[in-house]
Each structure stands twice: as C-alpha cells, then as structure tokens.
Amino acid sequence: MENIQEMFAQLHETNVTKTTHRQLYPAISPKRPELSQAGKVILIPGGGTGVGYGIARSFVQASADTVILLGRRVNILEEAAAKLEEEAKKSNTNTKIIKQACDMTNPDETRAFWDSLTAKGITVDVLVANVAKFSEPKPILELGSDEVWSQFEVNVKSHLYFTEQFYSQSNGKKKYLINVSSQVIHMTAHAGVAQRPAYTLSKMAATLLFQVIAQNTPITELQVISFHPGLIFNDAWKSMGLTPDLFDSDEVCGGFAVWAATEQAKFLHGRFVWSSWDVDELAMGEIRKRIDEDPYFLKSSIVGLNGALLT
Numbered sequence: 001m002e003n004i005q006e007m008f009a010q011l012h013e014t015n016v017t018k019t020t021h022r023q024l025y026p027a028i029s030p031k032r033p034e035l036s037q038a039g040k041v042i043l044i045p046g047g048g049t050g051v052g053y054g055i056a057r058s059f060v061q062a063s064a065d066t067v068i069l070l071g072r073r074v075n076i077l078e079e080a081a082a083k084l085e086e087e088a089k090k091s092n093t094n095t096k097i098i099k100q101a102c103d104m105t106n107p108d109e110t111r112a113f114w115d116s117l118t119a120k121g122i123t124v125d126v127l128v129a130n131v132a133k134f135s136e137p138k139p140i141l142e143l144g145s146d147e148v149w150s151q152f153e154v155n156v157k158s159h160l161y162f163t164e165q166f167y168s169q170s171n172g173k174k175k176y177l178i179n180v181s182s183q184v185i186h187m188t189a190h191a192g193v194a195q196r197p198a199y200t201l202s203k204m205a206a207t208l209l210f211q212v213i214a215q216n217t218p219i220t221e222l223q224v225i226s227f228h229p230g231l232i233f234n235d236a237w238k239s240m241g242l243t244p245d246l247f248d249s250d251e252v253c254g255g256f257a258v259w260a261a262t263e264q265a266k267f268l269h270g271r272f273v274w275s276s277w278d279v280d281e282l283a284m285g286e287i288r289k290r291i292d293e294d295p296y297f298l299k300s301s302i303v304g305l306n307g308a309l310l311t
C-alpha cells in the first residue's frame, strides 16, 4: 500500500504551474457566469462513466442546453442520464440529457448517429473526445498487431471520424473540441506507464492528431485543447485492485473541461495541459509568455532536438 501511495503522489507531480489543484476551485467552477454553456449542445462519447461522466455533470452545472451521452452499454447510459437529470434539477439548469447506444468503432452505428442529429436539427457545439480502450499490460510485440490496432480504432480513428462530422456541421458558430488525453504520453519511461505501451502509443497518436488539426484550423472556427484529467477511479483501476479513496475528484477535470470550452482558454489552442494546473497561472506571467512565444511548448515533439523555428 505504501508503494502505491508513493506512486500516486509521484503521478501528481509536474513542473509547469506552481499551484496545482485536486479539488474544484473558483476559476474553473462550472457555476461561474463567464463559463456558462447556455444554449450549447455538448457531445460526450463515453459520458456514462468515469472522466466522461464527471465532465457531463460539470456541463450540466454550467447550464448547457443539451448533453448527449454515447456508449455501448444501455444500462450504464440510463443510470448516468438519470443522475444527470437529477443534477439538472438540483442546479436549476434545465439541461436536456440525450443518451444513445453507439459503438464508436461501428461505421453503421456512428453514421446513423450523426444522421439522426441532422434529422433532428441538432448541431453540436462542444465535442469531448473521451472514449478509450485500455488493454492488458504487455509489450507491443506480445499484444500483436490486431490488439494494438484495435486500440487505434477506438483511441484515434473514432475521434477523427467524430471530429470530421463535428467540424462539417454548419451553423456559423465557433466550435470547441476537448481531447481527453493522458499524462502517459510524456512519461513513457515511467515503470508503471512502460507496462502498457499500446495505450501510451495510441494516446500519443491522438494527442498529436489534435495538435496538427489545431494547426490547420482557424481558432475562430474550432478551438482544440488536449488535457490530462487527473487520476480518476474507473473499471480499469478497479481491476488492478485499487480503491476509490486514492483518486482525484472528477470535479476538477469536469470544471477544467468547461473552462477549456470557453474563450478564456483560447491561448491553449493546439496544446496539451493538465486539469490540475492553475488556469490563472497558465494565463498570465512567465508561462503565458512562453506559450505565446514558443511554438513547441506543451506540444508533442522530439525532446532535445529543435530546428528551423528555434526557441
């Protein structure tokens, strides 16, 4: 147990903002008027559990017009939708919850889902790229190409397809894409992370995907931010024998996602951040200066090598 607690303490350490948060704080409170999501439709694949559920609850608290949850297990979606409807009543926000069974890797089901939105005249304003496939701890060459590729199908391709559909909707309004990435992408040598290389590879590929999408997309049309949500209890952690008390509050990743879907976060377009980092410290002073001046800061690249755009 001592070792696990030590490892978790280590997994919370970073070197960017001096202040980090494990509980919700005022700047990212979904109830803050400046972060209001009134009139917006939020699509959260995987919003029935874990990180996605925490994000869905925060968008409800931020007065989103509609929150759409996708997933394969209907019972999980129904339970989550019922809890979110309760939250909407409690927060007095009247958010409408839509739940839809859909396997993100099934082309017929995903196409039918987007067609159904068009048929109902629903345009999505915020897409949270959240679903992920985890796999057992094994080296890539032992997992085999089929299993490794199946992680790419969920963790990369499904997000790309949804982003294409999302971006091609035309209602003239700026859209916001929030990619739920992971700290594993910059900790490949960490002993715990190194055990699951296929997950790391696919999460890194998705984060780079969104970075390059952001590079080619005007922020006036689409704002793209990737973030690590913290350590949030889920079935994968449970299967490792861990208990909920070791984990972070999902209010921080939820509040951060709401903040990231506003104009306040536009200086982070195309970058990767942690939800625990203090957003005021990011937005001002030395860190903000580096974000504005260094095109590689908080982005995927090769460590130690720089060319052309030297900084």
Ligand SMILES: NC(=O)c1ccc[n+]([C@@H]2O[C@H](COP(=O)([O-])OP(=O)(O)OC[C@H]3O[C@@H](n4cnc5c(N)ncnc54)[C@H](OP(=O)(O)O)[C@@H]3O)[C@@H](O)[C@H]2O)c1
Pocket (backbone or CB within 6 Å): 045, 046, 047, 048, 049, 050, 051, 052, 070, 071, 072, 073, 074, 076, 102, 103, 104, 105, 129, 130, 131, 132, 133, 154, 180, 181, 182, 183, 203, 228, 229, 230, 231, 232, 233, 234, 235, 236
């Ligand atoms: N939890 C953490 O500590 C942590 C840390 C860093 C990053 N993350 C990231 O957070 C995100 C969410 O993970 P989580 O921790 O919340 O795990 P989770 O509870 O297992 O969430 C995954 C969700 O995705 C859905 N899903 C999976 N495959 C799907 C598919 N093919 N089609 C449709 N839905 C599918 C699952 O529902 P069904 O099974 O019903 O389909 C589930 O609701 C992931 O991107 C993960 O990489 C989590």
